[in-house]
Each structure stands twice: as C-alpha cells, then as structure tokens.
Amino acid sequence: MPLSIEPAPHASCFSAHDRPTWELYSTCVHCGLCLQQCPTYRVLGTEMESPRGRIYQVMLADEGRLPIGDAFVTHIDRCLGCLACQTACPSGVPYGHIVERARAQIEQRYHRPWLASWVRHFVYAGLLGDYKKLARWARRLRWYQHSWLARAVRASGLLKLFGLAPMEALAPQVSQAFSFEDFGAMFPARGERRGRVALLAGCVGSVAFDPLNRATIRVLQANGLEVIMPEGQGCCGALHAHAGRREEARTLARNNIRAFEQWSCDAIVTNAAGCGSAMKDYVDLLAGSSEDSETAASAQEFVKKVRDVTEYLAELGVRPPAHPLALRATYQDPCHLAHAQRIRSAPRELLRAAGVELVEMQHPDYCCGSAGVYNVVEVELAGQILEEKMDDVAATSVNLLVTANTGCMLQLRSGVARRGLPMQVKHVIEVLDEAY
Amino acid sequence: MLFASSIVRQLRKIAGRDAVLSAREDLMLYEYDGGVQRALPQAVVFPQTTEQVARIVKLAGKEGVPIVPRGAGTGLSGGAIARKGGIILGFSRMNKILEVDVGNQRAIVQPGVVNLDLSHAVAKHGLYFAPDPSSQKACTIGGNVAENSGGPHTLAYGVTVNHVTGLEVVLPDGRVVQFGGKPAESPGYDLTGFFVGSEGTLGIATAITVKLMRLPESVATLLAIFDSIDAAAQTVVALTSEGVTAAALELLDGWTLRTVEEAMHAGYPMDSGAVLLIELEGMREAVDDQKAAVIAVCNRLAREVRVAKDESERQRLWAGRKNAFGAVGRISPSYYVQDGVIPRTRVPDTLRRIEEIAKKYSLTIGNIFHAGDGNLHPLILFDSRDPAQMERTLAAGKEILAYCISVGGSITGEHGVGMEKSEILPLMFTPSDLDVMQRLHDVFNPACLLNPQKIFPMARSCRETNAAAHPAAGLAFTQGGPA
Ligand SMILES: Cc1cc2nc3c(=O)[nH]c(=O)nc-3n(C[C@H](O)[C@H](O)[C@H](O)COP(=O)(O)OP(=O)(O)OC[C@H]3O[C@@H](n4cnc5c(N)ncnc54)[C@H](O)[C@@H]3O)c2cc1C
Ligand code: SF4
Numbered sequence: 001m002p003l004s005i006e007p008a009p010h011a012s013c014f015s016a017h018d019r020p021t022w023e024l025y026s027t028c029v030h031c032g033l034c035l036q037q038c039p040t041y042r043v044l045g046t047e048m049e050s051p052r053g054r055i056y057q058v059m060l061a062d063e064g065r066l067p068i069g070d071a072f073v074t075h076i077d078r079c080l081g082c083l084a085c086q087t088a089c090p091s092g093v094p095y096g097h098i099v100e101r102a103r104a105q106i107e108q109r110y111h112r113p114w115l116a117s118w119v120r121h122f123v124y125a126g127l128l129g130d131y132k133k134l135a136r137w138a139r140r141l142r143w144y145q146h147s148w149l150a151r152a153v154r155a156s157g158l159l160k161l162f163g164l165a166p167m168e169a170l171a172p173q174v175s176q177a178f179s180f181e182d183f184g185a186m187f188p189a190r191g192e193r194r195g196r197v198a199l200l201a202g203c204v205g206s207v208a209f210d211p212l213n214r215a216t217i218r219v220l221q222a223n224g225l226e227v228i229m230p231e232g233q234g235c236c237g238a239l240h241a242h243a244g245r246r247e248e249a250r251t252l253a254r255n256n257i258r259a260f261e262q263w264s265c266d267a268i269v270t271n272a273a274g275c276g277s278a279m280k281d282y283v284d285l286l287a288g289s290s291e292d293s294e295t296a297a298s299a300q301e302f303v304k305k306v307r308d309v310t311e312y313l314a315e316l317g318v319r320p321p322a323h324p325l326a327l328r329a330t331y332q333d334p335c336h337l338a339h340a341q342r343i344r345s346a347p348r349e350l351l352r353a354a355g356v357e358l359v360e361m362q363h364p365d366y367c368c369g370s371a372g373v374y375n376v377v378e379v380e381l382a383g384q385i386l387e388e389k390m391d392d393v394a395a396t397s398v399n400l401l402v403t404a405n406t407g408c409m410l411q412l413r414s415g416v417a418r419r420g421l422p423m424q425v426k427h428v429i430e431v432l433d434e435a436y
Numbered sequence: 437m438l439f440a441s442s443i444v445r446q447l448r449k450i451a452g453r454d455a456v457l458s459a460r461e462d463l464m465l466y467e468y469d470g471g472v473q474r475a476l477p478q479a480v481v482f483p484q485t486t487e488q489v490a491r492i493v494k495l496a497g498k499e500g501v502p503i504v505p506r507g508a509g510t511g512l513s514g515g516a517i518a519r520k521g522g523i524i525l526g527f528s529r530m531n532k533i534l535e536v537d538v539g540n541q542r543a544i545v546q547p548g549v550v551n552l553d554l555s556h557a558v559a560k561h562g563l564y565f566a567p568d569p570s571s572q573k574a575c576t577i578g579g580n581v582a583e584n585s586g587g588p589h590t591l592a593y594g595v596t597v598n599h600v601t602g603l604e605v606v607l608p609d610g611r612v613v614q615f616g617g618k619p620a621e622s623p624g625y626d627l628t629g630f631f632v633g634s635e636g637t638l639g640i641a642t643a644i645t646v647k648l649m650r651l652p653e654s655v656a657t658l659l660a661i662f663d664s665i666d667a668a669a670q671t672v673v674a675l676t677s678e679g680v681t682a683a684a685l686e687l688l689d690g691w692t693l694r695t696v697e698e699a700m701h702a703g704y705p706m707d708s709g710a711v712l713l714i715e716l717e718g719m720r721e722a723v724d725d726q727k728a729a730v731i732a733v734c735n736r737l738a739r740e741v742r743v744a745k746d747e748s749e750r751q752r753l754w755a756g757r758k759n760a761f762g763a764v765g766r767i768s769p770s771y772y773v774q775d776g777v778i779p780r781t782r783v784p785d786t787l788r789r790i791e792e793i794a795k796k797y798s799l800t801i802g803n804i805f806h807a808g809d810g811n812l813h814p815l816i817l818f819d820s821r822d823p824a825q826m827e828r829t830l831a832a833g834k835e836i837l838a839y840c841i842s843v844g845g846s847i848t849g850e851h852g853v854g855m856e857k858s859e860i861l862p863l864m865f866t867p868s869d870l871d872v873m874q875r876l877h878d879v880f881n882p883a884c885l886l887n888p889q890k891i892f893p894m895a896r897s898c899r900e901t902n903a904a905a906h907p908a909a910g911l912a913f914t915q916g917g918p919a
C-alpha cells in the first residue's frame with residue numbers, strides 16, 4: 001500500500017528498463033507478518049533489513065524520496081533472496097521479482113567501488129558465463145587446494161589476518177573430473193524404460209559437484225530413465241538474475257532454451273534448487289525484453305518441463321532400493337526448493353524410500369545463510385545466520401544432515417566443521433544412490 | 437527535522453553505536469506500522485536492558501523530546517507512530533524469555549518476544565500463551581500488552597489482560613516500578629490491569645509476567661456452511677443463547693471467504709454465502725458432547741456442517757482465517773480494517789447495515805469477525821491513489837462505528853485507539869469520563885512525552901506541548917483514519 005508522507009513529489013529514481021513497478025510492490029500492505037521469517041531481520045532487528053522495509057525502500061525510491069545510494073544498496077544487497085518472506089506473506093507479494101528488479105536498477109544506476117565492480121564482472125561475466133574459463137580457473141583452484149601453498153598459507157595465518165579464512169573454508173573442493181566432459185552423452189535407462197530426462201549439470205555443479213551429478217545420473221537410470229546431458233548447455237543464470245544482471249541472465253537463459261530444445265525429453269531436471277527456481281522463472285525473465293517475443297513461446301515450453309530431481313522422482317514414484325539404509329537423518333529445506341518452488345515433501349519422501357528415519361529439526365526451512373554467493377560477500381552476517389541454523393541442527397543429535405542444494409551443502413559443511421559436530425552433509429540424491 | 441548530534445551521541449553512549457538510527461534514509465523506515473498513519477521519528481534506538489530504557493527515558497525527559505515504544509509495528513491504529521517526532525524505542529533486540537516457571541504456569545519475558553515464539557518455546561511442557569491475535573507470528577508481547585490484544589480464542593480465554601499478572605515498567609521520569617507479580621491477584625490497586633491496554637502512554641513495559649495455559653486434551657474444529665449471511669448471523673445468536681461455550685466462533689461473509697479461498701485453499705466452499713469457523717476445546721467427553729450440540733444448532737439453518745478430520749485439515753481451516761486480511765491485500769491495493777464491537781444479539785442487523793453503507797458509498801466491504809464476542813472487522817477496500825475513494829472509505833468507516841455505538845457497542849475491540857480513533861473517542865464517553873482518564877494519564881505521564889497525541893482527541897491531549905508539534909506530523913494522516 002503505497003501511502004507515504006509526501007505524495008510522490010519527486011521524479012522516480014528508477015529507469016524504465018527492468019523496473020520494480022507499482023503493480024508489483026503495491027501488493028504489500030505492510031502488515032509485518034513476514035518480519036520474523038526473515039533471517040536478516042531476526043539477526044539485525046531493523047526494518048531496513050526486513051522484507052517489509054525493503055519493499056518500502058523500493059517504493060520510496062520509485063517516489064523519488066530515497067536515492068539509489070549507499071543506504072539503499074546496502075540493505076538490498078543484504079537480502080539473501082531466500083524468499084522465506086514470500087512463503088510467509090498472506091498477500092502474495094512477489095518479493096523475488098521486486099528485489100531482482102531493484103538490483104537491476106542498482107546495476108544501472110549505482111557505481112560500486114572499482115574493486116567490487118571488477119570482481120563482480122570477473123565472476124558473473126567471466127567465470128560463470130564461459131565454461132572454458134571456469135574449467136581453467138577450477139583447475140587452478142584444485143591445484144591450490146592440494147598444494148603446499150595452501151598448507152603454508154593456512155599455517156601462516158595470513159588468511160585470518162585479511163579476514164579471508166571463512167571464505168577459504170567455504171570454497172568448494174574442486175572435483176577430479178568435470179561434468180563438461182560428458183556433455184552430449186546419453187545414459188541408458190536400467191530395467192523397464194519409464195522416460196527420458198535431460199540433466200542440467202550446472203556451472204559450479206560441473207566443477208565442484210561432479211560426483212553428485214554422476215550420482216544423479218545413476219539414480220535416474222536406476223529408476224528406468226534415460227538421461228541426456230545436452231551439449232551447449234551452460235550456467236542457468238540464477239546468480240546473475242539475483243545480482244540484478246538481468247541481461248547476462250537473459251543471454252544464458254536463451255542459450256539453455258536453445259540447447260535443451262534440440263532434444264525431446266519428458267523433463268529437464270536439476271539437482272540444484274537454485275538452478276531449478278531460476279529456470280522456472282525464465283518466462284518472467286524474458287518477458288522484459290523485446291528481442292524475446294520469439295523466445296517467449298519456447299521459454300514457456302522449457303519452463304513447463306523444468307523439475308527439481310527430487311520433485312520429478314517423487315512424482316514418478318521411486319523403485320524400492322536394493323540396500324535400504326537404516327539411518328537417522330535430519331533434512332534442511334533449501335530456500336530455493338521450499339520457498340521458491342514450494343517443494344517440501346518430495347525430498348522427504350525420497351529419504352524415507354531410502355530407508356532413512358527422519359528426525360525433524362526446529363525450523364527446517366530457515367535459511368542457512370548460503371544463498372548463492374552471499375556467504376562470500378556478507379561473511380559475518382551469513383555466519384550469524386548459520387549459527388542460528390546449527391543450533392537447530394545440533395539439537396537433533398543425528399549424524400547425517402541432508403539437503404537438496406549444492407550451495408547449502410557447502411555452507412552446512414562449514415557449519416558442521418566450525419562446531420566440530422560428528423556429522424556428514426549429503427544431498428538427498430547421494431543418500432538415495434547409496435541405497436540402490 | 438533531525439536531532440542535534442549531541443542527543444544522538446548520548447543515545448549511542450547508552451545503547452551502543454549500532455543500536456541507534458538517525459539518518460533520514462533509516463528513519464523513513466519507521467514512519468509506518470501495520471495501519472495507514474505516517475509520521476517520521478527523529479531517532480530510533482534498540483535498547484537491550486531495562487537500565488538502558490530508563491537512561492534513554494531520562495535523557496528524553498531532560499531534552500524534552502517524545503518517546504514512542506514500538507514492538508513489531510503490526511499495530512493497526514498508528515500506536516507505534518512518532519506522531520510528534522522524537523525517539524522510537526524499538527524492542528526487536530529485547531526479545532529474551534527470561535524465565536519459564538512450569539510448576540506455576542508462568543513465564544517472564546522481555547517485551548520484544550514474539551507471541552508465537554513464546555508458545556513454541558513452552559510447547560514441550562504442554563503449555564502455551566493463550567492470546568492469539570491473527571498477527572501472532574510477528575507481533576510482540578509488549579505490543580499485545582499495550583493494545584490488550586485478543587484473537588479468535590478470546591471468546592473462551594479472554595484478552596491479554598486476563599493473561600498478564602505482573603509487569604516491570606519504566607515510568608516517563610525514568611523510575612523502574614513493579615506492578616503485580618506471579619500470583620494471580622495482588623493487594624491494592626490492580627495497576628497491572630490498568631496498564632494493559634494503555635497503548636504506550638503510561639509507561640514502558642520492560643518485563644512481562646504472563647500466564648501459561650495447559651494445551652487442551654481435545655480440540656474439535658467445525659466449519660458450518662450457509663447460503664446466506666443472515667442465516668450465519670442468526671446461528672451465532674442461537675449458539676450463544678443455547679449456552680454453547682465455543683473456544684472460538686468466527687464468521688466470514690461470502691465475498692471474504694471466496695477471496696480467502698482463492699489465496700489460501702483453506703477448504704471454504706466458493707458458492708456459500710457465509711461460513712462459521714467454530715472451535716471446541718477441553719476434556720475429550722465434554723468436547724464430544726458440545727460437538728453434537730453445535731451441529732444440532734447449526735443444522736437448523738446451515739447447508740452443511742463439516743468437522744476437521746485431522747490436525748492438517750484443522751490447520752488449513754485456520755490458515756484461511758488467520759491470513760484473511762492478507763488475502764484481501766492480494767486483490768486490492770489498500771484496505772482499511774475497521775474494529776468495532778456490538779452485542780452478539782445485534783449481529784444480523786449490523787451486517788445488514790454494513791451492506792447498506794457499502795452501497796451508499798459504492799465501496800466493497802468484506803466482513804470477517806470474532807462473532808462469538810461481537811467484535812467486527814469490516815475490511816473496506818480502496819485505492820490510495822484515488823483521494824475521493826479514500827474520503828469515502830473514511831466516511832464509511834466512521835458510519836459503521838457510529839452504528840456500533842448506537843446499538844450499545846464500542847469503537848474498538850482489540851486494535852486500540854491510537855491516533856486513528858482519538859478524535860472519535862468523545863462519541864463513547866462523557867466529558868467527565870474523559871476527565872477521569874485524562875487525570876490518570878497525567879499522573880503517569882504529566883509532561884506528555886510518552887507516546888504523545890494518542891488515545892485522547894487533539895483538543896484534549898497534552899495542551900501544553902501541542903504548540904511544538906513535529907512538522908512531519910502535520911503531513912501525516914493525523915485526524916484519525918486514512919485521510
Ligand atoms: C494482519 C494483522 C492481523 C491482526 N490481527 C489482530 C487480532 O486478531 N487481534 C488483535 O488484537 N490485534 C490484531 N492486529 C493488530 C496488532 O497486531 C496488535 O495490536 C499487536 O498486539 C501489536 O503488536 P506489535 O508488537 O506489532 O506492536 P506495535 O504495533 O509495534 O505497537 C503497538 C502499541 O504498543 C506500544 N508498545 C509496544 N511495545 C511496548 C512496550 N514494551 N511498552 C509499552 N508500550 C509498547 C506501542 O507504542 C504502540 O502504541 C493485527 C494486525 C495485523 C497487521
Ligand atoms: S507479509 Fe507481505 S504484505 Fe505483509 S509486510 Fe510482508 S511482504 Fe508486505
């Protein structure tokens with residue numbers, strides 16, 4: 001409800017392109033029912049760091065009362081994009097669409113310090129946009145992680161000195177092989193054939209979670225599905241869209257739509273909740289651009305087929321595993337599965353099918369603080385959010401923590417390590433793979 | 437008008453650097469609450485201890501600036517708005533449960549504890565905190581105390597005042613006093629009861645002793661479905677006259693239930709004219725008997741009565757009710773929630789009157805209310821970009837309240853007077869009644885620095901300080917209602 005003290009005396013601070021419109025933000029009636037569900041509000045306790053406050057800041061900027069300056073950028077940057085507020089909101093406020101557009105305005109209208117700009121450009125336009133470059137850098141990182149240099153740097157305490165220690169702990173362990181190598185390959189169904197799916201390997205997934213991608217393929221095969229990894233596929237663009245770099249996200253979206261169009265399949269599956277929610281949002285992403293009138297139809301076809309791997313398997317019904325596990329585990333809902341895609345029961349069903357006894361933690365759908373690159377950018381705040389999470393995790397006293405998103409796995413692993421908990425962190429699919 | 441830097445510096449010294457906001461960009465985020473009024477504060481402070489609260493209050497007294505307490509800012513009558521500027525005391529960081537006394541069924545909490553968090557925290561002992569405003573997942577116990585909040589289960593268990601036995605209060609001069617304690621009754625004047633519902637105008641609650649109730653052995657939730665709102669309203673009257681004591685008895689009219697159903701999929705039939713959501717609680721046998729009695733009464737006029745089969749169906753039925761305001765927010769850019777009370781026996785004619793008022797002003801008005809205790813919440817839809825429509829909305833709201841008074845009701849059931857209804861308070865009270873209230877107010881808050889210009893009409897409240905009104909307040913919706 002856009003009632004404010006001064007009835008729009010100034011011109012809007014937004015440009016026309018990718019703008020958070022009145023139609024989007026006026027759905028918020030500032031009732032405040034979302035406040036306690038927001039991780040940044042729970043930690044910081046201020047309106048600026050709450051969903052209601054962020055939406056209000058967007059309105060103030062549109063009314064010309066609040067410049068797109070340091071304050072605006074700080075508070076919008078600090079949003080994890082976890083979308084817990086969207087689940088909590090009874091008014092159906094499309095918060096995700098509002099904040100992504102607010103960030104697009106920041107990209108257009110705000111000059112970040114040069115180092116931050118350069119790093120953002122390098123990561124988003126360079127690494128994540130180009131798989132050859134990503135592979136090259138991943139190899140360097142792998143070399144570093146296994147080298148005397150890493151040990152020496154760690155021993156020297158240099159990282160602590162520069163405040164980089166938590167960041168290094170969060171960096172994924174680069175896989176031995178990369179999933180790119182299997183692009184274009186086809187993996188046959190086992191047993192009676194029940195369909196064919198195309199797998200998105202993911203950018204970080206391909207270099208840091210190759211074993212998970214392989215487990216995903218095995219589990220799909222074991223369930224009678226033929227699996228293809230279309231050539232030419234790339235990063236889903238989730239991180240770009242969340243960062244307000246919507247043009248880059250659009251390029252990546254168009255590329256994926258083209259790559260997957262080449263193959264007929266029953267579903268496009270992913271094991272990363274963040275990628276799934278971004279791909280399910282391609283229609284909204286591409287709607288903003290005039291070049292995309294043609295792509296719009298294909299985008300709709302594409303989106304109809306996108307499924308999280310747990311969602312797809314639960315819909316299909318999994319085959320009983322040969323070696324059910326007699327394990328107790330707790331499940332952490334990834335935000336981009338529970339809040340963005342409203343998938344909560346499918347992963348739990350799969351775990352039960354694998355023979356796991358589920359011990360629910362308090363607030364399984366509270367964010368762990370990972371949120372894409374958030375834990376690298378907002379180290380301290382992410383750390384506090386993680387602490388809150390680890391209290392709930394530790395209280396279950398199980399030794400297996402399962403989730404369904406790669407980013408969450410890294411963050412939770414660092415949480416487990418920090419507390420010294422005797423606990424493994426796995427993806428639902430890895431658990432299911434062990435049972436087959 | 438920003439504060440002199442010396443005040444900000446002293447506030448930082450008391451509460452810590454990161455506990456004080458004074459930049460305009462930040463203050464603008466405290467110009468609103470859950471309602472429709474607006475005004476800018478000059479600083480926001482987040483104290484963590486009673487001692488800090490007392491020192492801040494003393495500083496404000498010395499500097500002559502207003503203080504306005506704020507919980508979660510879900511209030512609907514502008515209670516947490518700094519109408520005359522000054523310092524907002526935000527309790528979001530004073531949110532610890534200090535003690536849970538299971539044996540005596542008491543808890544002592546800081547004011548910023550969220551209502552539902554308390555119930556969750558004590559659930560493992562089979563206990564809960566009974567007041568259940570629909571905003572309970574966000575609103576604070578401090579706010580509940582200040583507004584004397586109720587909820588669907590008020591019918592059986594009463595409002596917040598029935599669940600608070602003790603308070604630690606910081607007075608406007610900085611003294612810390614203790615009202616009541618853990619026992620249900622304390623000798624002398626019932627200052628605890630007097631303080632609850634005072635909307636932050638008498639003192640600041642810094643610790644609250646609340647009763648915890650045992651979770652009931654058995655709960656039954658029923659949905660009675662009617663073809664007309666009149667039939668539902670008649671049933672409310674019948675249920676109460678037959679002596680059925682429901683724990684909750686809520687009514688949604690056809691328009692509201694369809695809006696809610698579309699958003700929440702609660703299980704309300706889209707083609708019905710009204711539904712009653714009825715909850716029965718207690719010992720298993722008693723609940724079974726009551727259930728039979730309720731079904732019998734409802735069946736006289738209802739099309740159908742459904743009983744929730746399990747907990748998830750129960751939760752679904754309630755989710756519809758609890759998220760009703762929000763669901764309306766989906767289809768209208770703005771809504772104005774009225775809060776009036778009528779005798780239960782007048783439910784049918786009041787609903788007819790509201791329908792006439794909606795027609796007269798060409799507005800859509802949805803009806804949802806705590807039918808069991810006659811607490812109405814008509815939701816008036818409007819578009820804030822259309823000033824003429826806002827005028828009509830305001831006028832319709834006033835007319836509904838005038839009707840409530842004319843049938844022997846009241847202008848607020850649970851949302852408080854705040855700045856929204858201060859101007860119409862004289863409709864309810866004689867000048868002598870108001871004088872008594874004013875004198876009590878002045879005993880506690882003589883300089884009118886604590887939450888000024890709330891509850892009492894402008895002409896009465898704090899005459900001596902009116903001249904120095906904060907400039908921003910003049911631009912806000914000062915005259916009650918969303919003008
Ligand atoms: C969607 C929605 C549904 C609602 N449903 C209900 C309902 O069913 N029943 C109901 O009663 N209300 C309801 N409300 C209104 C509101 O939630 C309640 O009044 C609630 O108690 C306010 O709590 P808060 O923490 O948000 O307080 P705020 O809005 O922050 O403040 C309310 C008042 O309390 C004062 N205050 C806050 N803390 C203190 C303190 N420590 N000491 C002294 N004064 C203090 C403030 O100055 C202000 O006057 C609803 C509101 C919304 C938005
Ligand atoms: S719950 Fe929804 S409508 Fe209410 S303040 Fe939050 S975003 Fe706005």
Ligand code: SF4
Nearest residue numbers: 038079080082083085
């Ligand atoms: S997306 Fe998450 S962090 Fe951002 S405002 Fe919503 S709840 Fe808060």
